[in-house]
Amino acid sequence: MALAGPAPIASPLAELMPADLPLREHVQLQGLWHRYANATAGDWTLQGIDLALHQGELVGLLGPSGCGKTTLLRLIAGFERPERGSVLIDGRAVAGQGRWLPPERRGVGMVFQDYALFPHLDAWRNACFGLRRGQDSSRASWLLELLGLNGLEGRYPHELSGGQRQRLALARALAPGPSVVLLDEPFSNLDVEVRLRLRSELPAVLSRCGASGLIVTHDPEEALAICDRVAVLRDGVLHQCASPRQLVQHPATSFVGRFVLQGNLLPAQRCGEQVVTALGSLHAKAGSSLLPQGGAAGDSEEVLVSPEAIGLHPDAEGEAWVQGREFLGREWLYRVQLGDLKLRLRLPLEAEYSRGQRCRLTLRPGALGVLFPSQQALQVGPPAQRP
Numbered sequence: 001m002a003l004a005g006p007a008p009i010a011s012p013l014a015e016l017m018p019a020d021l022p023l024r025e026h027v028q029l030q031g032l033w034h035r036y037a038n039a040t041a042g043d044w045t046l047q048g049i050d051l052a053l054h055q056g057e058l059v060g061l062l063g064p065s066g067c068g069k070t071t072l073l074r075l076i077a078g079f080e081r082p083e084r085g086s087v088l089i090d091g092r093a094v095a096g097q098g099r100w101l102p103p104e105r106r107g108v109g110m111v112f113q114d115y116a117l118f119p120h121l122d123a124w125r126n127a128c129f130g131l132r133r134g135q136d137s138s139r140a141s142w143l144l145e146l147l148g149l150n151g152l153e154g155r156y157p158h159e160l161s162g163g164q165r166q167r168l169a170l171a172r173a174l175a176p177g178p179s180v181v182l183l184d185e186p187f188s189n190l191d192v193e194v195r196l197r198l199r200s201e202l203p204a205v206l207s208r209c210g211a212s213g214l215i216v217t218h219d220p221e222e223a224l225a226i227c228d229r230v231a232v233l234r235d236g237v238l239h240q241c242a243s244p245r246q247l248v249q250h251p252a253t254s255f256v257g258r259f260v261l262q263g264n265l266l267p268a269q270r271c272g273e274q275v276v277t278a279l280g281s282l283h284a285k286a287g288s289s290l291l292p293q294g295g296a297a298g299d300s301e302e303v304l305v306s307p308e309a310i311g312l313h314p315d316a317e318g319e320a321w322v323q324g325r326e327f328l329g330r331e332w333l334y335r336v337q338l339g340d341l342k343l344r345l346r347l348p349l350e351a352e353y354s355r356g357q358r359c360r361l362t363l364r365p366g367a368l369g370v371l372f373p374s375q376q377a378l379q380v381g382p383p384a385q386r387p
């Protein structure tokens, strides 16, 4: 039976807003700079972040450990103050532009990795915890039902499984009707099956609630699988924020290509209309010409190719060697070393090579690549004709 949602709850910020303001962007981050008190002068944790979350969308925040993901959530929630720039929620500044709203007045829900439930409150009282005095609790019971927790209202957190606890944490975050929910690695304490199920349910739950979500993860596969858009951070700098498809097809920087797509970066040199790498040559796609070299003069160029684009040929005289492999179920993921280059190759199950195997590597005919810094799309040409 389809669950009918309760009437939408006005954001706590609604009274501050002009009535005719369209709620198209729930959160806007404008030129956010932040550094912690113990940081040295030029040591910024976040550097000029511009980002918007549209109503009902789930945006992933992806980046290596220490790049500033949690800090960004803390700035939106109001646990940290930005040094420069502003945070707008539902069109109104809550930090910056001479304004400051404390966390409890921002109308933001939070879900943490460790659930952060109150151990002395049962599931029902945990779910209702964030409701304002006199606020209708029917939304909390609707959420418990939506999240499959009906019948468990009287249980305490220690009487729930990890997956049930995280569902309860989500219900608690959504019960007051926030316009945005911040989720900090919410699935990382869960086993694989529960994690996959919960993460696939999250976009639908948020959209049923009309809330937008910003979810921190350092798993590129997770971000690409469930998010409408993914923001990629490195060292406090936003490299790209785009749809998963856009990220995969048009990575803005070589870092995005390497980190998000797990691609290989090959040093490259131009030779006429060819881009030459240690594994073979590529040319501009669709017969077009190579663009002039992008970036600052003298910048070296690199070609990004996927782990599927490289072929491995056993050869006792070869310069490359197999460092290790992982069984992925339907294929192998090989780690291969060629000089200073550490490469990742995805090969079919028939391709069984042991550690230490000497080999030659080639780019597969027709494989695609991206040239950085110009971001030009490239393709591996047909193999050279033998005389």
Ligand SMILES: Nc1ncnc2c1ncn2[C@@H]1O[C@H](COP(=O)(O)OP(=O)(O)OP(=O)(O)O)[C@@H](O)[C@H]1O
Pocket: 036, 037, 038, 045, 063, 064, 065, 066, 067, 068, 069, 070, 071, 072, 218
């Ligand atoms: N309270 C704090 N005081 C000082 N420095 C901090 C504080 N919190 C975080 N940092 C530093 O700020 C940087 C960014 O930390 P943050 O927790 O935002 O990274 P993250 O991307 O969420 O990392 P992870 O994926 O490991 O959780 C790190 O160098 C961290 O050491």
